[in-house]
Amino acid sequence: MVVRSGNDGIESLKPFFQPRSVAVVGASREETSIGLRLLESLQGSHFAGSIIPVNPHTTEIAGLRTFPSLREIPSQVDLAVIAVPASLVLSIIDDCTAKRVPAAILITAGFAETGGNGIALEEQLREKVRRHGIRLIGPNCFGLMNLDPSVRLNATYTPLLPPAGHVAIASESGGLGLAVVMAAQRLNLGISSFVSVGNHVDVTVNDLLEFWERDPNTDVILLYLETIVDPQRFRRIAERVGKCKPIVVLKAGRTQAGQSAAGSHTAALATNDAAVDALFSQCGVSRATTLEEFLALATGLSNQPRPHGRRVGILTNSGGPGVLCADRCAAEGLSVPELDQQTQAGLASFLPPMAALRNPVDVIGFATEEQHARAVETLLTSDELDVLIIVHVSVRAKDNEPVAAGIMRGIRAARQVGNTKPIYLCWMAEGDLDRKFVVDGEIIPTYRHSEIPAWIISHTVAYDAWQKRPSGRIPAYTDVDLATAKEICAEALADRGLGWLTTEETYALLQAMRLPLAPGGIATSSDDAVRLAHKIGCPVAVKLASHQIVHKTELGGVKLNLFDDQAVRDAFNAIRARLAEAGTFEAMEGVVVQPMLSGGVEVMVGMTRDPLFGPVIAFGLGGIHVEILGDLQFRMTPLTDRDASDMVRAIKGYRLLTGYRGQPAVDLKAIEDVLLRISYLAAAIPEISELDLNPVFALPEGQGCRIVDARIRIQPPCPAV
């Protein structure tokens, strides 16, 4: 098996993007065949290299000499594009090996996406290409395009070529990718290369990200994903790539229904959407939720510089659309500041008397070319704004020409004095909707709805902030007794097999990890409990200790505010009696006796292992905040200090932690330390499959926090995939 990474991996992808010769295996004269369409696409794009059809039944197709098999081609073949029935695919791969073809694109469907035998066939295919070291894109894919003018490779079965530019696209759905590529011309979206990854048996999106990282033609990367292949690797690569090129992902299968559809379509594992959001937020990926947003962000990012701030100027010829634009700016956290008196006076000097000058600036319906030009120039060069949105509604078709000319003149004038402020245009001019705005080679991205640019700007500003801040650090904990923690898990597994640790084991493990347990202890008799209460000092809480019973409160297993011996004794006996009554007496390991804590905020910290994402850490305020309101933040492990800090601040209830109603702010550092230690623990002991610290009492700043209840589940770790 050949394993590649880094430069080797990138080098091995070059034949896909810059082949000198492409063989089409399964080329055909049949009018409706994919083989013929592939040949026509390659010819139609004026591919710079040689095109070699492979077909055992003929000698010439589309004016090209054919060969009966790959093996019989006398010259070197850099790339094989394969469109033969699924049953023949394995033997064609053998031909590739024999002919030393380094790379193949497998268009053929009928693999894992069809279930049953297809799954087995895909496994054989994977094994074969890995063993022979052939790089493979597909199967079940639409092909690949490289628009580099020196290459001009269209190895897909659509004849349409998008304009060449700087946006690279990988898509798990051929159709979705096709829709983007076909829309590119209309949207003035320049493409560097496009890859339909299909069932990604070998080449994955992760490999492509590494390739495009070094590709000088690519500035922006778009991904349509239905699953995340190897999320840990995606995270490492995307974070690194994102530091120089923005990555925009349209991730489908968000919901149950979508996932079921995705399953039938790409045979991909359905992934947990919260984990996906966590992953993207950790590695700076911008997530689009609709195709419209996806395309809008692509055109915005690739054609305009990023704004230096959030102050938006809106120039419109129509009140309503201007208001809708301002609404969305505010909803996206942008500001639409009132212009200062001097700027307003400047605008008033040349705009019609009815114009609104504050921002949005409404030039009204009949403004001239000259008025548009001067207004655009004024707002672009104003120090009060970071970005300009122009919203135009056409009153009469013949007004569009002078307005467009005025806008372009204004932009040119501003650019000529060195202004680089980004501009987005909403061109709501019926009958002239697809007009393109290009000023001295600069494309002005154009949209149909006045709400879209605000969405673009807010995502762009967020990406910019992410890109500028330093990467987080993964702390190494040298104060922990990992050996003891491991031993506890190993012994429990050996003794009882998978399941929850006992309360005693849990406490010992947390102590070994230097996690801040609330004071107190475990008592197995009422006398014990009273002794512990004395040691701690009343009032105390007495709680059922049991690794088998989860909802202790519902079972009457929690007694709070106990002020004297009798109350403690009564509590112990009541809990025991209640369990006996419920017939679960043997589930009682004793009781936990703890002091009553006050003056803090209850939070919860959790860890679970996603089959695909690995350990995921959760944080929330606990109680109904998590269970009813779902106010929970997730992050993939390993957590960096920045991840821990981010997730604490990202919950909706964060204000409760910063000092609410005269309460002191809580010790955020201490909570973050718990999160980081749990992340460390999850990495160090793969036997821990699930963990819940709930509640954790977050105390005022400088006083740390206290874990009041905890549950830890263990099981033999799965072997690495």
Place this chain on the structure above:
Amino acid sequence: MVVRSGNDGIESLKPFFQPRSVAVVGASREETSIGLRLLESLQGSHFAGSIIPVNPHTTEIAGLRTFPSLREIPSQVDLAVIAVPASLVLSIIDDCTAKRVPAAILITAGFAETGGNGIALEEQLREKVRRHGIRLIGPNCFGLMNLDPSVRLNATYTPLLPPAGHVAIASESGGLGLAVVMAAQRLNLGISSFVSVGNHVDVTVNDLLEFWERDPNTDVILLYLETIVDPQRFRRIAERVGKCKPIVVLKAGRTQAGQSAAGSHTAALATNDAAVDALFSQCGVSRATTLEEFLALATGLSNQPRPHGRRVGILTNSGGPGVLCADRCAAEGLSVPELDQQTQAGLASFLPPMAALRNPVDVIGFATEEQHARAVETLLTSDELDVLIIVHVSVRAKDNEPVAAGIMRGIRAARQVGNTKPIYLCWMAEGDLDRKFVVDGEIIPTYRHSEIPAWIISHTVAYDAWQKRPSGRIPAYTDVDLATAKEICAEALADRGLGWLTTEETYALLQAMRLPLAPGGIATSSDDAVRLAHKIGCPVAVKLASHQIVHKTELGGVKLNLFDDQAVRDAFNAIRARLAEAGTFEAMEGVVVQPMLSGGVEVMVGMTRDPLFGPVIAFGLGGIHVEILGDLQFRMTPLTDRDASDMVRAIKGYRLLTGYRGQPAVDLKAIEDVLLRISYLAAAIPEISELDLNPVFALPEGQGCRIVDARIRIQPPCPAV
């Protein structure tokens, strides 16, 4: 002053929509003048009545005889369209009066929207038209269209006519309305009439709703609003109209930035967005948040029947867009059920072998016309589905024709056997995006993004449910002592002027309204407090009573869980000492002594008066739920029993009230009764400007609820506008 309502009002609007003669005042030969454009629009639409230009300086314009003034026209004028400078408008209105012109559209701008003198001029205008009983649309508007083939009136200054149909549109923004009207042709959106209401000095959206309620040409009503004129009247009319015709509103000015823009543009009062949402939910209005949604709902509602349920079938030729569609369905609360074996077998019998059959049904990229037709027919006639979404991505331009033909054949076949299931089409066919689908006169609404139909269906289903359920009832409370409640407010106002009621007054007022106060009472000395504690039984809570101090907890004014006399005494003294220390001793009216309540859920009920909307009732879980998470529901008064029931169930934390973690469900009826009594109180005593019941303890079902703390603010009521 002439006041109209009901049939009179509707009758008075007829000259706008069905005039036999229209005079254009300010008609001109000037190429760029609005007057000339108006004339050309009237002529271009082949208006069935007579067109009379009014201009003192010429005798003929655009082939029509002109008159120097309205007064000199010998024949009857039903409608005057006025486009003269603002300074001349009042005298033209005088001419209308003299000539007995019943209706006028005032295009001219320069009124309240420009501030200063414009406001005064608009006031004079309003006074004049009211006094003379002339109905006026505008000023500062774009005009009116009636597409009725027997009328064909285009009294706007755009020459473009949308197709005639059944959607009526009123817009507060001329530009936004224009954008809709101009897009109608491309969207296959048939319009009945369009009104740009401008500054709505006389005719408002409310009047138009009443007109369209009776208009046989109108089935769906679209409104673009920046303010709500007379929300109480809007509520009454919209609820009534909505029972027979859906109303869709795009309401701008949602946010601060949008409102500032709206203010400069229509001189309208900025309205509170939460109150707007409350109003719309109470009267069944569908709210769109973007222009795209607005238009999508219009084409969906006007061209297809409403679905009978939430089960969506998705037919696609491309996995990715199908997945995105399914995702959005799930997010909108719709189901995409897996088809049963029989249906799948039926599909398999004619679809290509690679097709996905479960739902979404993916016919794959190369399906034929015949395959499309049979798949469409199968899904449309399946009992397992309530609605069909077809998502098509074109692989090659020449494939579109047979696919479109197949889809139409399938629909026709289903319709011919009596099937009436709604169909929405996502036609992502680059180069062929504006293709229209009409099957035997039935328009199949077509969208570009596969997420849009799910949004339409969920709003349509919600409207359908609202329309079918019986209207709510406003309860009349005969058990209350309104006289006492009024007296308390009147005396407090007379004694101290506006401000908060004392604790004693508050309690007495709530008691008079038969609102469920927690037991206990007010004590003015520590001895008093102890006596009360004895009467109630320990443990008790002792809380500062003060109408001046709001945040009692922060001031140490709340002492809980007091078990004996000494603790009660200490609490009283500690509170007094704390106030003395803070220098606010005189703010202490005493203390409230209450039993410690347990076993309930804390909720809050509030009332505030919006200057435009009148009394608004609020409900939430209280504490951080309201203050930090903003989980609050609002409704306009008067509340119906249905409103009260809805708002309790609409908070995010509702599950907490239905029995959470083994707790019993709370007494929802009792909470609803409190809401309804507060609504009744707000209507009965306009002096109450603000009210807070917080917390209210909601006890288990059958045990009612208890108001633990309350604040009531009074002020002399504003005179009715």
